[in-house]
Amino acid sequence: MSRKGYEALLHFIDNFGNSNISFVVAAKDENVKQDYYQEIKALCLENKVTFFDRKEIVGMDTDYLIAISWRWLIKAENARLIVMHDSLLPKYRGFAPLVNCLVNAEKMIGVTALFASEEYDKGDIIAQQAVTVNYPVKIYDAIELVSGCYKGLVAEVGKMIISGQEIVAVKQKEADASYSLWLDEDDYQINWSDDAERIKRFIDATGFPYNAASTVMDKKKYRVTDAEIYTDLVIENRAPGKIIFIENGKPVVVCGKGLIKINSLVDDLTAQETLPLKRFRIRFS
Numbered sequence: 001m002s003r004k005g006y007e008a009l010l011h012f013i014d015n016f017g018n019s020n021i022s023f024v025v026a027a028k029d030e031n032v033k034q035d036y037y038q039e040i041k042a043l044c045l046e047n048k049v050t051f052f053d054r055k056e057i058v059g060m061d062t063d064y065l066i067a068i069s070w071r072w073l074i075k076a077e078n079a080r081l082i083v084m085h086d087s088l089l090p091k092y093r094g095f096a097p098l099v100n101c102l103v104n105a106e107k108m109i110g111v112t113a114l115f116a117s118e119e120y121d122k123g124d125i126i127a128q129q130a131v132t133v134n135y136p137v138k139i140y141d142a143i144e145l146v147s148g149c150y151k152g153l154v155a156e157v158g159k160m161i162i163s164g165q166e167i168v169a170v171k172q173k174e175a176d177a178s179y180s181l182w183l184d185e186d187d188y189q190i191n192w193s194d195d196a197e198r199i200k201r202f203i204d205a206t207g208f209p210y211n212a213a214s215t216v217m218d219k220k221k222y223r224v225t226d227a228e229i230y231t232d233l234v235i236e237n238r239a240p241g242k243i244i245f246i247e248n249g250k251p252v253v254v255c256g257k258g259l260i261k262i263n264s265l266v267d268d269l270t271a272q273e274t275l276p277l278k279r280f281r282i283r284f285s
Contacts, residue, residue: 124169196258249276
């Protein structure tokens with residue numbers, strides 16, 4: 001699934017051809033605006049690779065299975081299952097690891113190739129690739145960065161498999177483990193009591209191809225698709241979420257610490273830009 005899966009598959013075909021691929025399984029993802037399902041399918045058809053939709057798969061006769069951006073249980077009875085995970089394990093086991101890495105301002109992001117285990121993301125590590133990230137960074141650009149890690153790992157693991165080389169994996173250090181939780185629509189809402197730096201990272205980390213950070217104004221939901229840090233001021237009795245200024249129709253919002261200027265505010269129902277704002281006395285929640 002996803003752009004990462006597409007890029008990794010394309011890289012594998014370019015390096016090893018189609019004869020080393022038994023089949024490809026893809027699935028649609030309604031939670032993102034571009035899921036790359038059709039691109040993956042077209043790539044398979046173009047290169048004469050057997051393609052299955054997740055709901056229509058017939059048989060899994062292969063030596064190895066490689067899962068990228070996959071979210072469902074895979075029953076690999078006769079194959080060894082290798083998972084590509086969006087973090088440098090054992091940190092950020094679980095769901096939405098890249099988003100949470102960016103919100104937490106991690107200096108390094110990357111991908112881990114590991115053998116699947118009964119408990120998710122706890123298997124032995126085969127290899128890792130990492131890249132430095134500079135903030136501010138939007139999720140689309142971060143995905144491009146880690147896509148390079150995916151391509152590198154797929155080539156590294158693919159070479160081991162095709163050459164018959166023994167795959168040596170090492171156990172994870174449980175003392176260093178952390179977990180990343182799944183996200184739903186409630187998790188997209190901005191907490192204006194957070195500091196401005198964290199809110200900025202949150203807005204950037206949940207943008208395209210995801211649904212974007214949300215906020216409520218006049219009991220209606222809006223998406224904040226672009227924002228910037230605004231120089232803080234001394235504010236008596238801070239009230240996070242209140243607009244303090246409007247500059248050229250763009251609201252400057254009080255945060256728990258610092259200020260954020262919203263550069264793009266999209267109506268969640270109509271997908272229309274609502275800036276410039278004409279009213280001043282507005283509270284976001």
